[in-house]
Amino acid sequence: MTVNRRISVAPMMDWTDRHDRYFLRQISRHTLLYTEMVTTGAIIHGGVERHLRYNDAEHPIALQLGGSDPDDLARACEIANGYAYDEINLNCGCPSDRVQNGAFGACLMGTPDIVADCVKAMIGASDAPVTVKNRIGIDDQEDYPSLKRFTETVANAGCKTFIVHARKAWLNGLSPKENREVPPLKYELVYRLKQDFPELEILINGGIKTLDETEQHLEHVDGVMIGREAYQNPYILADVDRRFYGDDVKPLTxxxxxxxxxxxxxxxxxxxxxxxxxxxxxxxxxxxxxxxxxxxxxxxxxxxxxxxxxxxxxxxxxxxxxxxxxxxxxx
Structure with missing residues (x-):
């Protein structure tokens, strides 16, 4: 099945659990929903059912994985195959201390060759399409050249879809909360990425609060991922199906x-x-x-x-x- 990623809700730790996703599905039938990030260790060594189960009504649904070892990521994908997710996503954007200590998340922006190896292993093991969610860069990386290099390297490994949070992640000096708000949004870099890689599916994420803004972004990229606004003001999704999927079924009040x-x-x-x-x-x-x-x-x-x-x-x-x-x- 082809996944329609035109509109999606971002994976958010402690927020987008199975209960939240079921709730959001009552508001929009078509929006792609993401799990919280689940580490490979939690799947391989933890309670698989607790981390991976969901209600069938949640489809379309994507599983986001956190990890940096290709073998572990492949094993996690093999286990996830039993749960029939519509997509498996690799987290290359989370800046939390826990993620940094595990050398994954946003840290991976500095090692595109490792990400390429991870993606290759995941594609070989997963029944679902594999995507990557990343930042425009980390720390003192030059802005666009580093992003372009990262995208090209990972795309050559087989990844065709990139969800780009249009902010840098500062791994030193900013808290995870500050990393969601302080680094400036540079949407134009994501637009440029789509221009340079027209064959890839490029989605944009970061600071998007209205469906009017969403429409404007869709003039430049293939899809829009909404984050905190979809959690704090979930009824924003009520008009998504009509505006972006051509579905005239009246939403629930x-x-x-x-x-x-x-x-x-x-x-x-x-x-x-x-x-x-x-x-x-x-x-x-x-x-x-x-x-x-x-x-x-x-x-x-x-x-x-x-x-x-x-x-x-x-x-x-x-x-x-x-x-x-x-x-x-x-x-």
Missing amino acids: RHQVVEAMIPYIEQHLTEENATIGHVTRHMLGLFQQMRGAKQWRRYLSENAHRKGAGTEVVREALALVPELDDEALSA
């Missing part, structure tokens, strides 16, 4: 999205040590900029983790938000 989550939460509560907060923490931004949004967030935050809390908490929180017939789609 915000209230209907909540109702659609009730059976899922009830099922989740049958699992050991489950709480409704595992799911509802991802739903706090659903009514962003709507009347009752603050009450919704507060009620869920204060009551989701109380002992014995069930879906009645979600319904009580929903009753605090007026239901509008003309719920505006986020632009």
Whole structure:
């Protein structure tokens, strides 16, 4: 199956878990969703089911792997084949200390030959297409020449899709949070990459907050990956299917999205040590900029983790938000 990457939601640690992805799927049927980064060690030596399982409704879904050893990455891909992900993505952009200590993530921007070996091994082992997510550079690398060299080297190993976060990663001196905000966005470098490699699929990521911005980027690249905005204001995805996939099926209203989550939460509560907060923490931004949004967030935050809390908490929180017939789609 060909993966349509026109619009996707970025992999985000502690955010894009299986509960969040199921929730986002109620809002958009076509947006490509990514897992949190999962390290090869967690798959090979950890609880495979815990790290790789998902609900079939989440398709299309991509698994993002973290690692720098070709053999380990190939083994992780072989294991992931049993879960039928639509894509396997190699993380070459995360700047966290944990990633740096493991010599993967954004560190790999400095070693394109190693990334090429990793990609080659992954392609040989994976049933799904293999892609790379990277930054425009790290530290004192010259901007475009290094990015072009990295792309060319990895493309020669067989990678045809690159998702480029249009910021450098400063591995020394900036925290992971600062690395998402401080280095300037240089969208023009990603546009130039597409011009120089028209045969490759180039997606852009970083600081994109509206669907109007998304449309503007699509004049220059093949796809747009939305990150924090899709988490903090998830209903931004409600008009994606119509605007970017030609799907005229009317999206669920915000209230209907909540109702659609009730059976899922009830099922989740049958699992050991489950709480409704595992799911509802991802739903706090659903009514962003709507009347009752603050009450919704507060009620869920204060009551989701109380002992014995069930879906009645979600319904009580929903009753605090007026239901509008003309719920505006986020632009």
